[in-house]
Amino acid sequence: xxxxxxxxxxxxxxxxxxxxxxxxxxxxxxxxxxxxxxxxxxxxxxxxxxxxxxxxxxxxxxxxxxxxxxxxxxxxxxxxxxxxxxxxxxxxxxxxxxxxxxxxxxxxxxxxxxxxxxxxxxxxxxxxxxxxxxxxxxxxxxxxxxxxxxxxxxxxxxxxxxxxxxxxxxxxxxxxxxxxxxxxxxxxxxxxxxxxxxxxxxxxxxxxxxxxxxxxxxxxxxxxxxxxxxxxxxxxxxxxxxxxxxxxxxxxxxxxxxxxxxxxxxxxxxxxxxxxxxxxxxxxxxxxxxxxxxxxxxxxxxxxxxxxxx
Amino acid sequence: xxxxxxxxxxxxxxxxxxxxxxxxxxxxxxxxxxxxxxxxxxxxxxxxxxxxxxxxxxxxxxxxxxxxxxxxxxxxxxxxxxxxxxxxxxxxxxxxxxxxxxxxxxxxxxxxxxxxxxxxxxxxxxxxxxxxxxxxxxxxxxxxxxxxxxxxxxxxxxxxxxxxxxxxxxxxxxxxxxxxxxxxxxxxxxxxxxxxxxxxxxxxxxxxxxxxxxxxxxxxxxxxxxxxxxxxxxxxxxxxxxxxxxxxxxxxxxxxxxxxxxxxxxxxxxxxxxxxxxxxxxxxxxxxxxxxxxxxxxxxxxxxxxxxxxxxxxxxxxxxxxxxxxxxxxxxxxxxxxxxxxxxxxxxxxxxxxxxxxxxxxxxxxxxxxxxxxxxxxxxxxxxxxxxxxxxxxxxxxxxxxxxxxxxxxxxxxxxxxxxxxxxxxxxxxxxxxxxxxxxxxxxxxxxxxxxxxxxxxxxxxxxxxxxxxxxxxxxxxxxxxxxxxxxxxxxxxxxxxxxxxxxxxxxxxxxxxxxxxxxxxxxxxxxxxxxxxxxxxxxxxxxxxxxxxxxxxxxxxx
Numbered sequence: 001x002x003x004x005x006x007x008x009x010x011x012x013x014x015x016x017x018x019x020x021x022x023x024x025x026x027x028x029x030x031x032x033x034x035x036x037x038x039x040x041x042x043x044x045x046x047x048x049x050x051x052x053x054x055x056x057x058x059x060x061x062x063x064x065x066x067x068x069x070x071x072x073x074x075x076x077x078x079x080x081x082x083x084x085x086x087x088x089x090x091x092x093x094x095x096x097x098x099x100x101x102x103x104x105x106x107x108x109x110x111x112x113x114x115x116x117x118x119x120x121x122x123x124x125x126x127x128x129x130x131x132x133x134x135x136x137x138x139x140x141x142x143x144x145x146x147x148x149x150x151x152x153x154x155x156x157x158x159x160x161x162x163x164x165x166x167x168x169x170x171x172x173x174x175x176x177x178x179x180x181x182x183x184x185x186x187x188x189x190x191x192x193x194x195x196x197x198x199x200x201x202x203x204x205x206x207x208x209x210x211x212x213x214x215x216x217x218x219x220x221x222x223x224x225x226x227x228x229x230x231x232x233x234x235x236x237x238x239x240x241x242x243x244x245x246x247x248x249x250x251x252x253x254x255x256x257x258x259x260x261x262x263x264x265x266x267x268x269x270x271x272x273x274x275x276x277x278x279x280x281x282x283x284x285x286x287x288x289x290x291x292x293x294x295x296x297x298x299x300x301x302x303x304x305x306x307x308x309x310x
Numbered sequence: 311x312x313x314x315x316x317x318x319x320x321x322x323x324x325x326x327x328x329x330x331x332x333x334x335x336x337x338x339x340x341x342x343x344x345x346x347x348x349x350x351x352x353x354x355x356x357x358x359x360x361x362x363x364x365x366x367x368x369x370x371x372x373x374x375x376x377x378x379x380x381x382x383x384x385x386x387x388x389x390x391x392x393x394x395x396x397x398x399x400x401x402x403x404x405x406x407x408x409x410x411x412x413x414x415x416x417x418x419x420x421x422x423x424x425x426x427x428x429x430x431x432x433x434x435x436x437x438x439x440x441x442x443x444x445x446x447x448x449x450x451x452x453x454x455x456x457x458x459x460x461x462x463x464x465x466x467x468x469x470x471x472x473x474x475x476x477x478x479x480x481x482x483x484x485x486x487x488x489x490x491x492x493x494x495x496x497x498x499x500x501x502x503x504x505x506x507x508x509x510x511x512x513x514x515x516x517x518x519x520x521x522x523x524x525x526x527x528x529x530x531x532x533x534x535x536x537x538x539x540x541x542x543x544x545x546x547x548x549x550x551x552x553x554x555x556x557x558x559x560x561x562x563x564x565x566x567x568x569x570x571x572x573x574x575x576x577x578x579x580x581x582x583x584x585x586x587x588x589x590x591x592x593x594x595x596x597x598x599x600x601x602x603x604x605x606x607x608x609x610x611x612x613x614x615x616x617x618x619x620x621x622x623x624x625x626x627x628x629x630x631x632x633x634x635x636x637x638x639x640x641x642x643x644x645x646x647x648x649x650x651x652x653x654x655x656x657x658x659x660x661x662x663x664x665x666x667x668x669x670x671x672x673x674x675x676x677x678x679x680x681x682x683x684x685x686x687x688x689x690x691x692x693x694x695x696x697x698x699x700x701x702x703x704x705x706x707x708x709x710x711x712x713x714x715x716x717x718x719x720x721x722x723x724x725x726x727x728x729x730x731x732x733x734x735x736x737x738x739x740x741x742x743x744x745x746x747x748x749x750x751x752x753x754x755x756x757x758x759x760x761x762x763x764x765x766x767x768x769x770x771x772x773x774x775x776x777x778x779x780x781x782x783x784x785x786x787x788x789x790x791x792x793x794x795x796x797x798x799x800x801x802x803x804x805x806x807x808x809x810x811x812x813x814x815x816x817x818x819x820x821x822x823x824x825x826x827x828x829x830x831x832x833x834x835x836x837x838x839x840x841x842x843x844x845x846x847x848x849x850x851x852x853x854x855x856x857x858x859x860x861x862x863x864x865x866x867x868x869x
Contacts, residue, residue, distance in 0.1 A: 125598035133596075152590075167596075175590070228590020278547040278591030285543035292536035295529065 040088065040250065047243040052091045053113035055081070056106060059097040060186050062211035063267040064117035064135075064233065067097045076207075076267035077116035077233070080134050083259060084251035099185050101165040107238065114244065115236040119167035128236040131248045135264065138277060139168045139229040142209055143201040144194060145222040150201075152176045152227055158200040161190035168229050172203055175228075188212050195220050205231045207268050226277045336450065338518035341393040349398055357405035360387050364413040367503065370584040379607055380584045381503040382577075383410070384434050384473075388465055388504075389511035391439035392447070399436070407432055426484055427477075434473030434500065438465040438508075449516035452509065452569060453625035461512075462615065466504035470497055494604035498611075505611040506580035509618055510573035517570070525570045534563040535575055542579045546586040550595070553609035556583070560617030564624060572621040576614040583610050648710065656707040660700060667696040705834040708765065709819065712841045720846070722869035723760045725753035725799060729788055732767035736775065745775045745784035753790045755869035756797050758846045763866075766842050766850075767801075769835040770862050774803035777860075792868060796848070799864040807856040816852060839864075 040048070057073050058065045065075040073094060085092065095112055106112050108127050120130040141152060141160075152160070156178035162169045164183035173181055182199055184190045190202035191212055201224065213221060237244045276282065335342035344352055363383040370380070387406050394402060407428045414424040441464040451457040478493035486492075514522060525531060538559040545552035556579055564572045586592035594606045670693040678686055729749055733740070740747060756763070774786040785804045790797055808816060819837040836850075843850040846866055854860035 120596040120598045122598060122600045122602075130596075130598065138593075226590070228593055230593045232596050278586075278589065281543050281547050281586065281589065281591045285540045285547070288536045288540035288543070292533055292540060295533040295536060298529070 040247070044243060044247060044250075045089075048088065048090055048247060051241075051244070052093050053237075053241070053244055054111075055092045055094045055114045055116070056103040056112035057094055057097045058100050058103060058117065058186075060188055061100065061117055061208065062215060063207055066211075073097060075117075076135060076263060077235075079263045079266065081116060081235075083255060083263065084248060087254050088247050088251040090247060090251075100163065101185070104165055107236070110238060113238050113241060117233050118236040119231055119233060120236075121167050121170065123170070124167075124236065127239055129239050129242060129245045130234040130236055131245055132252055133232040133234050134252055134260070135268075136230050136232045137205045137207045137268070138226045139203055139231060140206045140209060140275065141201050141203055141224040141227050142191065142194060142221055143224045144197075145220045147222070147224075149222075149224045151225055152179060152203075155179050155200055159198070161193050161199040161202040163187055163190065163204065166204075167231070168203055168205075168227070171229055172227065188216065191218055191221060192216075203227055211267075223275050225275050228278075335393060336448075336516055336518055338520060339449075339516050340519060341515045343519075349401060352394070352398070353401050353405045356387065356390050356402050357409045359390070360406050361409040361413055363507075364410060365416075366581075367499075367584070368413060368417045370581075370588050379499050379502075379587055380506070380580055380610075381499045382507045383503075384431055384438070384500060385466065385504040385507035386511045387435045388438040388442065388469075389508060389515055391435060392442045392512065393515055396443075399439070403432055403436055406435055422484070423486060426480055426486060429480065430473045430477035430496065433476050434469045437472055438469035438504075441465065441468065447512070449513045452513065453622055453629060455619055455623045455626065458509070458569075458619060458622040461508070462505065465508050466501060470500040470504060473497075473500060491600050494601050498604040498608045502580065502607055502611045502614075506577045506614050509569065510577050513570045513573060522570060525568055525574075528567065528571070530566055531571045531574070534559060534567065534571070535578065538563065538575045538579055539582055542582040543586070543591075546583065546592040552592065553613045556610065557613040557617050560614070561620055564617045564621035567621075569618065569621040569625055572617050576618060580610060580614060583607075652707055652710040655703055660703055663696050663700050663703070667693055667700070670696065702834075705838065709834050709838045709841065712762070712838060712845060717759050717762070717845050720757040720759065720867075722755045723758050723763055724755050724869075725763075725790060725797070726751055728760060728763050728767055729753060729771075731764050732771055735764075735768055736771055739772065739775055743775055743778070743784055745786060747771065747786045747788070750787070750789040753788070753799070754792050754797050756799075756846075756866040757869045758866055762842045762845075766839045766864065769839050770801045770864070773835065774801060774805060774860075774862075777803075777805040779806055795868050797866050797868055799866065800861055801864070802859060802861045804859040807858055807860055808852065808854040809856050813852055813854070817850070 057067075057078075060066050061075070063075055064077045065073065068074050081092065084090065092114065098106070103112065103115055104124070107115060115128070118124065118128070118130070124130075141150075143150070152172070153176065155176075157180055159180045159182050161182045161184045162172055163186055169181070169183065172179070182193070184193065184202075187202070187204040187208045190199065190204060191209070193199040194202045195218055206223070209221075209223065212218065235248050237248070335345065344355075360383045363386050364381075367379075367381050367383060387402075391399060391402055410428050410431050411421075411424045414427050415421060419427075442461060445460055445464055447457065447461040447464065452461065474493045474497035477496045478489040481487045481492045482489040541559050542552075542556050545555040549555065560572055560575055560579065563575055583592070587594075594603070597603055597606070670689055673681075674686065674689050674693065678689075681689070726749075733747060733749075739745075771786060771788075775784045778784050782804070787802045788799070789802075790799045792798075817836050817840040819834055840850045843864055843866070848865040848867065850865075851863050852860055853863070
């Protein structure tokens with residue numbers, strides 16, 4: 001009885017570990033089945049019909065939002081917004097593209113109403129409201145090809161580039177104050193600086209890195225490690241317009257998993273390599289799991305060995 | 311082998327080393343061993359332990375000018391201080407202050423900042439130790455939920471509130487940070503550290519080392535340690551809400567192992583959280599206000615406390631179960647003694663009684679005429695008493711058998727047959743007293759054991775015939791009614807009746823309401839009847855008015 005209860009508990013523990021992928025698949029399937037048009041009440045429809053929010057777009061934050069060579073604004077977030085417009089009937093008025101720091105300053109002055117591709121931070125939350133996230137990508141450390149992979153803690157005193165005003169900037173400065181952080185206008189400048197040798201490395205999200213390398217044909221760069229920060233991106237709305245946040249959230253919730261996946265697959269190709277999160281700790285955890293299984297089997301093995309002699 | 315008194319939570323009952331009035335140390339515990347050393351050596355040890363844990367906290371999660379995410383050192387110092395006499399506290403707290411300032415300074419803080427940390431830490435440690443000492447929180451008391459909760463409240467929550475408040479006030483006055491941010495950071499790091507460390511530290515210091523060694527040698531501890539740390543690492547590095555899952559392996563451990571094992575695992579899991587935070591493996595969820603950061607980490611404390619409470623609750627249950635088993639064993643031994651006595655009484659005592667009765671009868675029969683009249687009367691008395699004693703032995707045996715043996719599987723029993731059989735056995739007595747017994751036939755059937763029910767009816771009818779005023783002709787009626795699945799069998803008589811005050815004593819074994827000279831009997835008959843009724847799931851009650859007779863009501867399930 002006691003052995004049975006232990007085996008049951010061990011099974012539960014292992015099931016917890018090994019059952020994640022199955023649970024995830026089931027959740028995705030149910031989410032896809034649940035997609036439908038959002039139900040907007042009269043007040044929300046009236047607000048939508050009388051407003052045309054001004055959309056601030058970043059000039060070069062590919063693949064999320066950027067200006068193509070032909071001058072058209074494009075990107076994952078723009079595709080997502082188009083889907084939401086189709087779902088909710090929302091009309092938007094895009095403004096000329098600017099760097100993020102300029103967009104944030106404009107939002108603070110109420111010169112624009114909606115921003116895309118932003119991670120919530122306490123500083124931004126002072127003047128912006130955030131929708132639920134629509135995409136999540138890890139931030140990575142990018143160095144020169146040929147350099148030995150190093151964590152950020154090994155770059156004490158070395159210049160490392162990071163986008164000015166980006167959500168990751170404050171977190172990195174707080175976690176790794178020993179690094180000589182260099183704030184740059186955007187990720188392209190950061191990567192170009194790494195190629196030119198001005199910076200030892202740069203911190204940016206993995207999707208942007210892959211996009212910029214492809215678009216600008218940058219050579220000599222290599223992903224080194226994840227830095228422990230995920231870009232969980234949302235749309236940001238001026239705080240005094242909660243109706244717009246609700247409208248966008250209703251649209252996001254109505255998207256089916258297949259629709260969402262189609263947008264992500266267009267802009268985040270699976271072929272782009274991203275270093276695994278915490279590979280050392282993950283290997284350590286799997287080793288411990290194996291040790292636990294061996295320890296659980298040890299009494300049975302002893303009994304099996306002792307059995308024939310008895 | 312654990313001292314039972316220790317398990318029962320009474321340090322006063324355990325072998326103790328006393329250092330001062332009101333503070334006693336458990337013999338065999340590290341704290342008791344330490345009192346042999348001079349105060350300076352104890353203070354030095356405390357300083358080193360504090361510095362080591364403080365360094366661990368800052369190395370894992372702190373940058374210059376900030377607060378560590380998890381602060382272990384104060385809880386360990388609290389546990390050490392609780393076991394020390396108050397006279398030693400100033401020196402020990404001075405050591406804590408020095409260790410605290412040195413570690414912060416060594417990590418890159420200026421002297422002002424380093425010293426600014428000291429008063430709040432000292433307040434936290436001293437307040438926690440004073441509250442715990444006053445409440446009598448010791449390792450031996452922790453194997454129950456209530457004392458453990460009290461200890462966590464007094465040692466891991468209230469002092470942290472005070473410490474965080476003092477720190478927020480001091481740092482904002484010195485211009486070293488904003489009050490709310492400082493308060494939240496201090497509070498969450500201190501609470502998480504204390505919740506993870508305090509129980510473990512107190513158990514390691516205050517319980518006999520033999521008990522600790524026994525826990526550490528249990529191979530299951532290492533199995534669950536590996537599983538808990540693996541689960542913690544995987545959850546923290548790959549799952550969106552990892553703290554929810556941290557407690558699951560600990561809860562499983564609480565079901566199998568003792569509180570020390572759970573406390574040790576809880577501490578190691580908290581250490582894993584700190585490692586994951588500093589390495590960037592754990593990605594905190596996005597927050598939209600600074601104060602929300604505090605609640606990200608407080609979730610860790612919320613995951614670590616319930617397993618410790620569960621372990622304490624299970625320890626209390628195991629302790630209670632052990633005491634019940636011991637009591638059951640004592641009762642079984644006592645019961646075996648009683649059974650042996652019943653066997654002796656029923657068999658071994660009956661033999662000499664039979665001989666006395668037989669030979670007295672022979673003497674009276676064969677030689678009675680030759681004996682003087684007084685000798686004949688005395689021998690008659692001997693014969694009567696021998697017969698009475700045999701009847702008494704039979705009643706005792708029956709009573710003991712009904713108490714000790716389960717009933718056979720119940721069957722449908724016709725009460726008509728039972729009453730007729732009982733009347734047949736009492737036929738001589740009915741005839742002798744010229745009694746009149748009326749039975750309202752047909753009587754319903756009941757579920758039960760026919761021989762035992764016959765015994766009940768025989769006793770009830772026998773009593774109805776026996777307890778009569780001198781010279782009165784007994785009139786007894788037997789009737790029954792059925793309601794809601796139960797049969798109520800009434801045996802009414804016109805006898806002497808029973809006073810209301812005596813009704814409660816009526817069913818007690820060996821309790822007689824009358825002198826033997828008035829009415830014979832063992833005093834076991836009605837006790838036996840009630841025993842049998844209850845064994846059938848029913849009951850036996852009486853309503854009576856002195857001088858007007860009695861009505862016994864036997865309630866049994868319908869057959």
